[in-house]
């Protein structure tokens with residue numbers, strides 16, 4: 001029996017693992033080219049950071065809970081304390097996410113309502129993680 005759309009999780013309705021893989025991979029391609037933002041990421045290889053963000057987003061939207069199993073409670077605010085995030089860095093981060101989301105949305109024919117939900121979540125989460133005022 002085929003599941004009705006309302007029985008599916010947002011994760012499934014978005015396209016499952018391939019949707020999240022495309023989104024986050026495209027995002028990190030942008031980060032890699034963005035010197036000021038890239039400077040925040042401590043590891044030379046962005047691959048592990050890509051995996052963490054992908055697992056987190058999958059879990060948030062009702063997919064596998066691998067993030068929790070490997071990393072524990074997300075505590076995002078605390079985990080971002082080591083990185084100075086001002087409004088400008090937040091906006092750079094969001095610009096690459098906008099690019100990643102549009103890219104994955106096109107490839108997976110994302111429902112516009114889910115697109116809006118995803119985008120609003122990212123904007124509000126990113127605003128909540130700003131932890132530094134711009135330098136004078």
Ligand code: HEM
Pocket residue numbers: 040041042048049050052053056071076079080083085089090093094122125126127129130
């Ligand atoms: C506001 C702009 C943001 C900046 C500049 C930023 C930057 C960073 C940096 C530098 C890391 C460390 C890379 C790593 O080792 O994984 C990181 C980790 C992470 N970020 Fe962000 N981030 C931002 C917003 C967000 C938002 C809005 C979310 C969630 C919606 C998020 C989710 C994560 C996750 C899940 C990790 C890995 C945490 C862990 O398990 O260690 N970030 N971020």
